[in-house]
Amino acid sequence: MTIRLFNTISRKKEELVPVQDKKVGIYACGPTVYDYFHIGNARIFIVFDVIRRYLRYRGYDVTFVQNFTDIDDKMIKRAAELEITVPQLADRFIQAYFDDVEALGVEKADVHPKATEHIPEMVELIEKLMEKGMAYNVDGDVYFHTPAFPNYGELSNQPLDELVSGARVDLDERKKHPLDFALWKKQKPGEPAWDSPWGKGRPGWHIECSVMSTKYLGDTLDIHAGGPDLIFPHHENEKAQSEGATGKPFARYWLHAGYLNIDQKKMSKSLGNFMTVREICKHVEPEVIRFFMLSAHYRNPINYSADLLQQAKSGLARLNNVVYNLRDLAAKLPADAEAPPKELMAQLEGYRSRFVEAMDDDFNTADGLAVIFELARETNAYLKEPAPSREVVEKTLGVFEEVGAILGFFSAHGDNKELDKRVNELIAKRQQARQEKDWSTADAIRDELNSLGIVLEDTPQGIRWRKK
């Protein structure tokens, strides 16, 4: 079985064939670190984290690079508002990025390059484009000349002239063509600047990604990923610059996720209708956000609402519950007297392969989760048997943990390890009352624990408790 993925540039699913057999280089456009990121951004981080983990699971040696844009107009503006320097602003929100992303279970990239640490390479690339006649200097500002790159518009599927006739193109008389874009911006008073052959200034937005991606992954990336609003102009421009300079294809596969909407409208900073991960985490566990994101296919738009998040919470709780029970039983059960039924083992293998099949088909996490829910139901039914086999329990747990490692769920870390002393005492007291058939006292204690966020379950294997 091979992995198929939807390529934005061809607008169809293609088989994954990396440049070098089992090596996959992924570059994902990262955040501009001028603010906390919102859950629309979170979707991108989560989705590409899963894709990365899945490729690794399927035996690929994955190198994942995600940049930080730490110099641009928004950075300068925000730093001025907060009356701090641009590097101070960047430090603050890079730290915030790592904090938020860790809560969401998103792994760190192998490389997290910063734009400001790659200025010399950017200057070098711009010089190369100038030598090739694809860029020109106007009084300290350097532009890429889009008509000089014949395939311009290929990624976004737009002919040059159609892009121009779009009413919103900014007309700038200094540019030779309306779609020419800045590679280097001349310094304005008070702005951070670096030296260059064209005078003091700073890089344009697109050039940083061309430089940082190819520096760490080579001239042709296997996968270039990002949010859908980056297709044009950002990725189109990156592609033009990179291919213009190297003459080689910039990326084999372009992956773009769908939007996260709120009230059916795109969530974005500029529309002001965004919610940060930090805000939402005050109300739900971050893993619920992750589950919510993965419950739909990554390319489809999803709508955010508190109610939908609640639905996700209930669904995830079901899965967490079965995994928790499996762990609990695996520790308590005696070793099997005889070998477990073969059919059960074969069935387990069936679930695993159906999950892989779903994920192989353009990372269909929604379909994959459906398989896991079916496994959960069968597992719960099996656990009702009077004497479940320890081996079956362990093997089943193994499957949950295997897919959990891909999707980022079921880490033992989340289990209730440290039992609060007071909770412990209350449970013991309730047990006492139950033995005396003093149901009103027992129920009162249960209610009290409930109000503390602790749910009790009386099971044949003893009392279990979990956080609500």
Add this chain to the structure above:
RNA sequence: GGCGACAUAGCCAAGUGGUAAGGCAGAGGACUGCAAAUCCUUUAUUCCCCGGUUCAAAUCCGGGUGUCGCCUCCA
């Protein structure tokens, strides 16, 4: 004006030619001292509408309606 996406039950959501996965919520039953958790049953003769192709369509083709997005910074 150009390009594109989406429309499946009360809600969310898979499924791209073979007769509608899965989840949430609801109802009934089992289990329980009562619960919780769990299991069983149940909830779309039908996939926005109208035509067409086919033995067969949610799936393909044509037309329409609606919602959203990109073409400016945005994930």
